[in-house]
Amino acid sequence: MTKEISTHYDQSKESEIYKLWESSGYFNPDNLEGEPFTIIMPPSNANGQVHVGHALGFTLQDTIIRYQRMLGKKTLWLPGTDHAGFETQVVFEKKLEKEGRSRFQMTREEFYKEIWDFVQENKKQTEDGIKRLGASADWSRNMFTLDPRIIKIVYETFEQMYNDGLIYRDNRICNWCPKHQTGLSDLETKYEERTEPFYYFKYGPFTIATSRPETKFGDKYVVMHPDDKRYQDYKNGQKIELEWINGPITATVIKDKAVDPEFGSGVMTITPAHDATDFEIAQRHKLDFEQIIDKRGKLLPIAGEFVGVKILEARPKIIEKLKAKGLLEKVDENYKHNVQLCYKCSNLIEPQVIPQWYVAMTKEIKGKALRDKIKDAIESGEVVINPESKANFLKTWLNEIRDWPISRQTWWGIPIPAWYKGDKVKISEDSPGEGWEKDPDTFDTWFSSGQWPYATLMALGEKDFETFYPTRVLETGWDIIFFWVARMIMFGQYKTGKPPFSYVYLHGLVRDKDRQKMSKSKGNVIDPLGVIDTYGNDALRMALLVGNLPGNDLPLSEQKVKGYRNFANKIWNAARFVMQNTEGYDPSAKLHSDDENILNDLNQIIITATNQMNKYALAHAAEDLYHYFWHTFADKIIEESKAKLANPETKASTQRMLREILETNLKLLHPFMPFVTETIWQMNHKDLLMVESWPSNK
């Protein structure tokens, strides 16, 4: 039968192999024995196509899972998708914008229904993409972050943390995006250096400087450093009458160390409603303040004649007026400073004072703050982070962490289960009764996905939680170490008393062949499904695995994929040769000493590969196996076997040796290149290679 096998490996049959695996039931740990080994798949955002970053993560996870399955573990790889609140809403609003629509012309219910349908459609597409990438995940346990069972657990955690004083609501300054109409955490903003005019104004006896004159209407506190000798004659609390933009005002002198005497004139006025530092000063001195700019970025009545004008349009007019009044002293046109932007739309963040829910990161409850629980898990080694340098990254971040705002003014997300009546607050999903008003906000997506490891397993039932929690490995991109990894450790420690996983493998960013970030605008995006169609799944997997060390970015080129397509074909043809020359071989044939030596050398490869896999050195294991198969087995052993096969005295031993090496190599390569190895295996076996035992050295 083997005579007619094609000389080229046909990767178009890969989907059949996937179906074979899936229908075998072995993706489901209920059909496996042994010690549990769990990976929770980072839930993909259900808002679009799978991209090459997914392919990288799934390849790493699938390789680990397949290895562990072959070691005889009860492996669970739990897939899932994320509603991805803000992210998805942004994607959907862009779609609406293209259609000439806006969520602000819709009711909240209409909007929610449309985005729900949009997500359901994309969710299916995402899941199909994950399957096509070959993920040996247990689809019977597939989860979605908006599953009612998940939401219930998220609510329980919220209430529990509220009762413990770890979650609180406060009316304070927060990052506000005027375009998206929501507050954002610090992680959801970015900074950009800009050169803008810096204006010096006469403010009574002082000179104040600002790049944002449009915020200055309500400024009635003038602040300087307490030790600044230049202003020692002015006392804290002193009142000064002066002429300002819209007429005479009474200003109050405040002394505060937040002022840098070296900067500008060493004197500033504060706008607590729209600046974080100013807000802090105002809080320290218990100063009152007023909102100047509304949530859409327009001036409020306090601006007098400028009411209703957008701030950037108002700016030159305000300058004009101040100049006319003789209050403009000078302008520095080359002032460079950083402006804070929304990480999604790159519009200016306009801080606003808004009530939001927060998680207290540094408040000590029973001697430990949440921040310290994360630190402890890492420092004690309960959670090992690979690469180690990223653990230091995390620790540095934790040192300066601030409370985490978890409420968003978005509509797509899990509603916050809180109700208000006057000053009273009740945590409840349903209305507590007459006169209670529902909190209109939703949770930050990371508040639910941060609970993902235990929430999924608890949602699946007590037995699953008992069996599979804590999970073993978390594999994800290092860029979400703060957003997600840290918070999962925190929630896990809080809720279950245990970190949710013991090992974190962090991959980098996939870049194009010139190390450029992939982006639609550059047109250098690699579509993993297209690559698979052309070169095969195994080729893409190997291209993503070899030379890819944790934490490092990976340049991916078509040429690299092509190289591993060639390798898949090499395996195919070596197998073809062996099968054609070993039909009816005797598996118990007496081995000649040189064949025995060859098999002994193979043991070394097994030992090395096993050690590397146990250390999660996937790149090294993959490279070594590649090298052995091609340059030792194919180039030397097979070549030398040709003469030995022709000799009746050595034939039987050689046949047995070739078969054993081939089969061992198929097993060793299977976690990395599951399709070609399983396809070959199926030609001679009834059982699946996927559940064969990982080779052990004899």
Added chain:
RNA sequence: GGACGGUUAGCUCAGCUGGUUAGAGCGCCUCGUUUACACCGAGGAGGUCGCAGGUUCGAAUCCUGCACCGUCCACCA
């Protein structure tokens, strides 16, 4: 402003706790139409391991300083 990472062949990178002629893949050059595979085989060229010091019998590997590249965090009115 603070911190971290990197600098090894043309390119992408390995080189564990310092020890024989520094490795791989791709690329390049030469040769080869051998019945597993041209999606192949055989062979080859190519590196003063960023720079300057130091420790050592011995350093790509440890220490100090510098340069360049990259990343993250913070943020100044």
